[in-house]
Amino acid sequence: MKDIVRIDDEVITADAFLKTLKLTGRFEELIEEMVRDKLKVHAAKRRGISLTTNEVQERADQFRRVYGLHRVKDMNQFLDAISVSLDDFENFIIEILYQEKIMAEVCSEDAIEEYFRMHSPKFESIELGHIVLKSEGKAKEIFSILEEEPELFPELAKEHSIADTRDHHGMVGKVLRGSL
Template sequence: MAGIVRIDDDVIDTGYFIRTLKLGGQFEGLVEQMVRDRLTVLAARRQGLAPAPAEVQERADQFRRIQGLHRAADMNHYLDALGVSLDEFEAFVTDGLLLEKMLAQVCSERAVEQYFKLNSPKFDSVEISHIVLDSEGKAKEMMAALADDPESFGEMVSEHSVGEAREHGGAIGRVPRGALRPDLEARIFNAGAGDLLGPFPSPDRTLFEIFAVNAKHPATLDEDTALEIRRLLREEWLAARAQEHIIEACPPGR
């Protein structure tokens, strides 16, 4: 088994290195990322994407500048120390450019806009507060009291709510669609600003929750939403590419 580093007569070989990554919980994530990158590069090649020689040269020059390798001899010594050939380095640079080109196509501005157009409700959010009470009777009485005086919500939280709901006047803050329990989400997102909803029992019916919808925020294609859409596009695209290949772990020793 190939050695990686030697400390006196003690050699850290590739087997020890891989075992350490596995036992330390790092191996699976590293392999997953490598698989994702390789799927992307394979798809780019299949589509005939190819960086121009000038692009490869510019990216290689950028790599050298970052590493402080200002002469050709310095670069050669650097690669020799890593045990990497010039051809392997060029393949590494080319694959990196292919990955970028493929993902730029998958997550293009047009693709983001189209995804948002078809899925905009997914990115709605609401601002809500809650009161948590320890009996259904108290919760029903509270609903009646708040119906007469909704402005007293924060005061009622401070005086009557149990647990952490007392903090910040019961404010939960801005919540995106998908973050709430399924039995709450439809009711809350279909409510109007200023509405009171509840009481909703906990699964064991020991607590009862009342929600106030403070504000509604229909989805807008802002920077944060675009970032999330790019993530979703990338994940959906990678899942589809994974179905096109046989992906399996290699037996030890291969």
């Protein structure tokens, strides 16, 4: 597999890099991010969002300015150093622009208002549960458990809560907006 970096006689390969990403839990995060980005690009294309050559050029120029790549030679050396072709760089810029445009369209104030209007019943109530405990120390203990494993809420409510909702695994039920 391809070498990424050399430190004295030690070589870090792409395979070792991937293993480190997986062992540290960052691999899944990166894959999820890449999938989300690709889904945005596909959504933008399905919606017929278009890009102009000028937009692509402006964004490429902006990238070069940020990285201090003011001359063509500097840009070519940068791309060679990271083993990225000019076509790959252009595709990267295009995908960023598609992502930005679809997010601007989908996340505009008007789009958010429209979504809220169409789905307002979902936002009018919430299913509420609680665990009532005798001491702050016990509350902190239960809270720390729930931070790690929130799915344990019903079990912990039934076992530790002193409220009458314990028989219902801590569930109070639906609560309307503004009623608390």
